[in-house]
């Protein structure tokens with residue numbers, strides 16, 4: 232899909248196509264549509280990220296809370312979004328054994344209890360061994376730093392999803 236096609240989309244089509252660039256936050260795509268025309272993928276992405284950066288902390292935490300746990304209940308139940316399902320499968324999180332699942336569930340619960348939002352990581356840039364390692368490391372970070380790190384991961388996920396949609400080379 233090229234940028235002219237993106238710029239020609241009406242509101243409904245744009246939100247249908249880009250509504251999950253930020254997981255379960257179609258409101259962001261709805262707001263970004265008003266900023267068209269976009270000059271290229273980077274420009275489009277800039278508007279998604281600027282919206283996130285402009286939110287108060289409560290809104291930024293709200294975005295994080297829209298993310299499903301990695302290897303969590305939604306993965307077991309098959310209720311993930313298509314994008315999240317693909318990302319978690321790609322990282323090998325669909326083929327964990329019972330012990331690995333339990334270990335991640337415990338770390339996810341500890342993380343959520345400490346920070347008040349779920350652990351977010353761009354699964355496509357990670358793998359089943361690195362996820363629990365990174366979770367255990369970030370569990371000990373100061374809350375303000377951790378919020379920044381988590382939002383950085385949201386942006387990495389969004390960048391990869393946008394690049395998929397526009398068929399661009401994926402560089403980070």
Ligand SMILES: NC(=O)N[C@H]1NC(=O)NC1=O
Pocket residue numbers: 254298299300301314315318319349350351352353354355388
């Ligand atoms: N919790 C969490 O990081 N979830 C996200 N990560 C990712 O790559 N896809 C997701 O849904």
